[in-house]
Each structure stands twice: as C-alpha cells, then as structure tokens.
Amino acid sequence: MRGMDLLRLAEVRHGYGRRPVLDGVSLALGAGQVVAVLGPNGAGKSTLLRIAAGRERPDAGTVTFRDAPADEDGAAFRADVACALGPGAHYPDLTVREHLLLVALAHGVPDAEERVDAALGEHRLADHAEQFPDALSAGLGQLLSLAATRVRPAELLILDEPEAHLDAEARAALGARLRALAAGGAAVLLATHDPALAERAGARRLSLADGRLRPAA
Numbered sequence: 001m002r003g004m005d006l007l008r009l010a011e012v013r014h015g016y017g018r019r020p021v022l023d024g025v026s027l028a029l030g031a032g033q034v035v036a037v038l039g040p041n042g043a044g045k046s047t048l049l050r051i052a053a054g055r056e057r058p059d060a061g062t063v064t065f066r067d068a069p070a071d072e073d074g075a076a077f078r079a080d081v082a083c084a085l086g087p088g089a090h091y092p093d094l095t096v097r098e099h100l101l102l103v104a105l106a107h108g109v110p111d112a113e114e115r116v117d118a119a120l121g122e123h124r125l126a127d128h129a130e131q132f133p134d135a136l137s138a139g140l141g142q143l144l145s146l147a148a149t150r151v152r153p154a155e156l157l158i159l160d161e162p163e164a165h166l167d168a169e170a171r172a173a174l175g176a177r178l179r180a181l182a183a184g185g186a187a188v189l190l191a192t193h194d195p196a197l198a199e200r201a202g203a204r205r206l207s208l209a210d211g212r213l214r215p216a217a
C-alpha cells in the first residue's frame, strides 16, 4: 500500500564517468517488509544501497524516506535508519562492548547496557566483548557491524552483503533475525549473494542487472 511506504526510490539513475550503473530504478519498501537485491558482481547493488542510505546522491530520480529526501546528514533520517554498508570504522582503543555502548548511548537508548548485552549474545560476541575490533576475525567484525544496527532504534535497516564472512550457523541466525525484525514492523533492504539468506529472511527478491531491478527468477 503506497501510503505505508517508508522508503521510495523513483526512476533513479546513476553512473560513474559515462557508464550508467543504475538506469531507472524504482522501489518501494514498507514497514514489515524485507527486500533482497541480488545480482552479479558489479551490477550496482552497493551503489543502489548507498543511494538509498542517502550517502550518495543519484544523478537523477528521487529517494525519499517518510516522504522526505533521504539524507544521511539529517538527524531524523539517522535516528530511524540503521546501515551496515561494509567494513565499519573503529576506535582502536575501544572494546567491542564499548563500541556498541557508544552507538546505543548516542541514539539515546535508555536501557543501553541491557541492549548491548542482548546484542552481544544474539551475535555470538559475548566471548569477544572485551576484545578490540582490530583483533577480531573478519566474520566477528561483520557480526559487530550487524550488532551495531541492533543496539539502537531503527525503522529501516540497509545492509550490504550482511552474510559476508559469516559461517552457515551465523547466516541462518541472521536470516531468522531479519524475518523477526520485519515481523516486529521494521523494513529491511539488503543486497546479498545468498538466495538462501533472502529466503530465510522472508524477503521479496529482486534482481539488479543492466541497471534495472526486476523480480528475481
């Protein structure tokens, strides 16, 4: 239902140099929905997600969140939209737990300690809570980025290849978490190379190829 859409992309076009990457992409995502964008390497999935997250402005077309232009610098947008778009930046002298607390406190979460403990447990990070992020394996680092989206309120999550570096068990848990988040009313937009993750998350699957989004086969 159009009135319920949180995120809307309309006729988005974008390219680098003279090469078009997105060539008229439209997408509507409402509360409680998961959309998974699949497609080959270089298809433009990350570009699409950066634009949806207000990190990059499209050459043409519009991107709105709650009918206002998507802009990562906007306080309201940042308060409602949580992104994990690749390796996060870390403070070398803050532990995993301290990073998550920082995110929760910055977003004004009242029960920050409890929320961080829950996220550590959910993401199998409890045994790594006192480690420094630079010492984490690639998979654990990815789990930290995902946990950071869970210690704060978010009506919309935008996740780029959230399955990267995760083992089978962690991928299965991720799929179930995304499904549960949507059941709780959040909207999720992810790019993935893992159709099984999309399925577990209960996602509507779209394929990006030749700059266009189509229902995935």
Ligand SMILES: Nc1ncnc2c1ncn2[C@@H]1O[C@H](COP(=O)(O)OP(=O)(O)OP(=O)(O)O)[C@@H](O)[C@H]1O
Binding pocket: 016, 021, 039, 040, 041, 042, 043, 044, 045, 046, 047, 048
């Ligand atoms: N900042 C940039 N400058 C120049 N070209 C870019 C830039 N970002 C992306 N591209 C190009 O845009 C195209 C789409 O890249 P993008 O990273 O969006 O693809 P993708 O579908 O996410 O790929 P992958 O599955 O490999 O992660 C590629 O040809 C890439 O080289």
